[in-house]
Amino acid sequence: MSTLTALSSLAAETSTSGGEAAQFWILAPIAVAGGLGTVLMRRAVYSALCLAGTMVILALFYLANGAYFLGVVQIVVYTGAVMMLFLFVLMLVGVSAADSLKETLKGQRLITAGFGLGLGILLIAGIGQASVGSFTGLAEANAQGNVQGLASLLFTRYMVAFEVTGVLLTVAAVGATMLTHREKIERSKSQREQSEERVKDGTQVPPLPAPGVYARHNAVDIPGLLPDGTPSPLTVSATLQERGQVREVHHEAMGSLAALEQRTADHQNRPGSVSGALGPGARPERESNRGESGSTRTTDATGTAGDDGDSDGAEEAGK
Amino acid sequence: MSFPLLTATVLAPAIGAVATAVVPSARRTLAKWVALAASVVTAVLAALVLIRFEPGGDRYQLTESHAWIPDFGVSYELGVDGIGVALVALTAVLVPFLIGAGWNDADPKEDETPAGRRWRPTQGFFALILMVEAMVVMSFVATDIFLFYIFFEAMLIPMYFLIGGFGDRAGENSESQQAKQRSYAAVKFLLYNLAGGLIMLAAIIGLYVATSDLPGGGTFSLQAITEARASGELTFAQNTERLLFLGFFIAFAIKAPLWPLHTWLPNAMGESTAPVAVLITAVVDKVGTFAMLRFCLGLFPEASAWATPVVIALALVSIVYGALLAIGQRDMKRLIAYASISHFGFIVLGIFAMTSQGQSGATLYMVNHGIATAALMLVAGFLISRRGSRLIADYGGVQKTAPILAGTFLIGGLATLSLPGTGPFISEFLVLVGTFTRYPVAGIIACAGIVLAALYVLILYQRTMTGPVRPELSRMPDLRPRELAVVAPLIALLIFLGVFPKPLTDIVEPSVQHTLSDVGESDPEPELEARR
Amino acid sequence: MSPENYLHLSALLFTIGACGVLLRRNAIVVFMSIELMLNAANLALVTFSRMHGNLDGQIMAFFVMVVAAAEVVVGLAIIVMVYRSRHSASVDDASLMKL
């Protein structure tokens, strides 16, 4: 608030103070930088943020020029609403990876540079040529407050235009909804139909495999491994992959797993199969064990069926 | 206000065209009869015009005048002088025969798939022909320059479709290739004439501006302008007049193909069916020469006098050049086209000789050339439709298998080389005499055309009709009754005009005198009187 | 401190925005550039209003904002729709104006 009053005092008197000049010379370069950023940033999100910055600075300039209402509106509507809208749309469209700055149209950049330079020079020249006097100031215009001044103009002289803009806004809102609204043409498929479809075109019949094999922590971002140990992209959500935030299983992790396997193998003093094959790889051996024990069981027919524990115990005793 | 005869003469074919167009597509024959009836009615009306016209009377007769766009001085003004009457009669007489000759030309071909078939070809063909007739007649009777211009240009549209849409069945090369050539010819025709028309439009606007300081404001009325010029209350600056003249003349020189603006004619006539080719050269092109006589001379006398040497030179070139190229042709329709170019050279020569013989001869020439070319081209068309080829080399000995066809062909050819006893002889002789009395050298050069004409006609006849019979032609049918009914009257007309042209000359000559008085020229005295 | 500075600034921003429109393929960024241009214009308007000492310029700027808002809404809607149909927000993909 204090700044506002300060600024208003700046704008009120006709002769401009050094303070305003200082403010201008500090903020203007930033604004320009923001503009450039808007144009040049490779990621849309960044340029959106740059734009927001520029807008805020412009808002400050409005205030400095005695347009308090506009300054506020600038911040609230533009920076607040419009830019947010931009960001939302960006999310909707997918915060895709930065679009390349490689020019596809032949000579487009040259033309742009030429015209841009030309226009800039022309505008500057025009302004220079137009004998711009000094400020007359808004002292009496803002006599009973800027907002009141605007309002009295808006609701008297610019009434019709105001109404029309109102209509325009309404229409725009309706139009936007109409545009973005998607009519459902056919009824959505039932789960059964979807599954049947999947079977028909033979893609991924069972549900997708879960991520996070051998996870040490919440591991949505670690792909599950295939039998041969290669990570499967199916297991991680597309968005993460889009963002490039997928963590892949490191070699040391693999190594440690192998070591673990080895240790369990030693513990059961069996030739541990040290291979990339993990849990699944071990299973057949167990099967064979079972087989042996089965055979032993067939050898001594004396044992009554059903008490495994005994047989185990017998093996223990056999050792 | 008496019965508007001229308007009726224009409306009859126009209404006929609409009637023909709306005949249901299944009833092709009905459409043909409707078209024929309409053209006959037109001919009757034209005959009435011919009767009601008093040769000795006013310059423009049967006049009608209604305000149309008063703000621009445009009005609906009709009227005929002797020249107009002659040409209206020619048009109205020819078209029924053309329809009769083209009776089966527009029937959908049997081999054509329903998909590839055009929509109601027959109705379209005859309706278009009638439209052309209406527009041509209008441009002959319009005495308001703007009115004339509109129809002069509008003519192109139906002609374009007639040329591009209805080739003849003669296929020495494939169907698609033919279609390509056809569309090429049609587009060429259109662009050429359109270019001329646009130049003329500019000249017309210029004329309006130039006449704007008349008491009544600017006007397009031919009579008003000529009278104003005669009374001296309207004078053009020299350069203005010359530019306007050029604007008009170039358009007409394209229409009545004058060397070097002629190259559209051989394509157009070669690719289109025989009746359409006749329509082009015998009817539509006459508008060009007619307009030279009526507008160029009537509106811009001094400029015409100024341009005469060049125009005569061009006419001479056309005569000799056209004839030589006709000799060099391998395609009989193109040959006839180049022959027409040579004849148009004669017509222009007669017009710009500025003598009563020359201009009367030119007018007669328009009529006679129309009939003669019609006879020759239609018979050639019948021949082509039998053999299916336009190449002269594909024929030979027809005279033995189809004597009547050969005979009519020969008579048409003899008329084309203007043999005494046929109409063209008188017109050509008048043109030459008229030219000679004023420009002896030009007259003598033009005589070369006589010999060359004999060459191209007789070479054509010899190569196609005489010699041993080619096996493909051994059982070619002779002229059918319909075809004979089309050709015989034309031949009779040719011979009648050659033996007793007085009625025609009596109608034409007074108007020619008017034109000459516009230009301020008079026939040169014979040497002896001059000496006395 | 004279109005020129503000005007020069707005000119500069305007030009930058224009170049952005021409350079960027991403429709959204193009839109942002347009916004930038509008804002530059607004700055000029406001400056003028102070220059002449009446509020009409500000009114004008106000209207510009409103219209810009409307335009953004519709525009973004369109972008979203295009993206749905052709899975890209690139301006160049929609080169359908060619016959």
Place this chain on the structure above:
Amino acid sequence: MESLIGLLVAAPLLGAAVLLVGGRRLDRFGHWLATGLAALSFTFAAVLFFDMLGREGADRALSQHLYSWVPVADFQADIAFQLDQLSMTFVLLITSVGTLIHLYSIGYMEHDVRRRRFFAYLNLFLAAMLVLVLADNYLLLYVGWEGVGLASFLLIGFWQHKPSAATAAKKAFVVNRVGDIGLAIAIFLMFSTFGTFAFGPVLGSAEQASEGTLTAIGLMLLLAACGKSAQVPLQSWLGDAMEGPTPVSALIHAATMVTAGVYLVVRSGAIFDGAPDAQTVVVIVGAVTLLFGAIVGCAKDDIKKALAGSTMSQIGYMMLATGLGPIGYVFAIMHLVTHGFFKAGLFLGAGSVMHGMNDEVDMRRYGGLRKYMPVTFVTFGLGYLAIIGFPYLSGFFSKDEIIYAAFAKGGTEGWILGGVTLLGAALTAFYMTRIMLLTFFGEKRWQRDAEGNEPHPHESPKSMTIPMIVLAVGSVGAGFFFNLNHNFVDWLSPVVPTADGDSPISHGMVSVAATVLMLVGVGAAWLQYGRRPVPEVAPTGRWITRAARRDLLQDDFNHAAFVTPGNYLTRGLVYVDHKLVDGVVNGTAAMFGGLSGRLRKTQNGFARSYAASMFGGAAILIAVTLLMRAV
């Protein structure tokens, strides 16, 4: 009485029309109809003739004005006939010979399926020829002039399936057209000089015109005459014209049409009298053609071509005579008439021979025919004697008069012309004797032709022999009758200016000289062809013979001079028209096409490039406004 003149023309014209339009149903009796109409027109002529004899020399001329034909301002052409003694002479010749040849053709064309057409054409020719000689103005004469050209075209090419015939017909017509241009230009000159082209006024006021004009008119008329009468340099068509049926050769290319040129010059005598230079040219042309034709006649083996050469040279005599002016006119006409008789007779004889020899024309295949066809032999022989100027036969009188007149020209040219004419007489005797010997004497030389059937020479039917006999009588008696107390001269003198020049040598000497030279010629021919047998194939003679066989290279000259260059010219022009004149047009079209194609590329459909152009436009607008304010 006048009205008969029109009927004179109308009768054959009607016949032609009926026969052409009537169609096949007239095939049976068409030829009789035609012959009857020809005879009818002959009777009209006879009636008119005796009526004319009934009146005094001055007012014998009749005239009939039918209707005004082409009236345009001063240009007043009427369909009007005038019948004076000159016309009468021709009318009688035409109708009589014409009728006889109609009769002859009935037999000659018996086996031709298209006989009806043939007679239609013959009638057409008669009508046209009568118009030619009866016209009272040059334009109407021009009509007849081209009319006979047309008839000759149709009749030469009557056997159209023979390419040679078709070509010959075309050639005849085109060459004649070249001559016709002369007549046309002459008419133009008359119109621009006298303001009219009727015989009366033009010839009446001829002397008022400047000599230059008259010379021009005269030369143009001569050109026309050369074309029609096959005089050098337009003579090339006559030889080929023999492709036509023989009666045609007899009627058109011997008796009547080819002599039209002589008629034209005599008729226009008043003009030539005012233009001595033109007369000199006429004489030269006549003399050259005289020798030219004679030489060609000596070398040809085709009997009809030999006779054609003879015709040329005889007409050369007439031309020469007309060129001599009043002293020659009458005798030119006289020779024309007598020549009409005996040459027609000779041709009919030749036709009869061919008829008997299945259309063999090579005289080296004849020989000894006098036994087989006696009537033909006798009539042909009489004609032969007449043409070589055997004393007291037709040729004797008419030719000697011309020779005398040639000497009477006086001065060196008198001697030169006299010499030429005498030489011509000798040559005539030579080639005619040659024909006679080759055809009727010696032993038979014909053998089987390609089909292997040997010709059986036989006498022709009555319908053919009777005309021959009549003509033979004419060729024997005509000259004598004409010369009888100057019948012919007195007859023509009212309309044709006459004068008897004084020659360095008398009539008698001329006759003796002529007779002696004639005998020399006969003897030479006998030594060549009578004594020793004639070789089957012609020996390659000396260069002159070889040249003469090829018509003294006239065709080669025409080809080299006109035909070949003409072909190249037309071909070149076709190329030019397609590549140059049309090329410019198509080039323009292509240019616009390419341009638009290039412009089209800028419309790449990318919104950004459109935006760029908008942007540029805005910048330019600002620039312009600033500049506006600056200045």
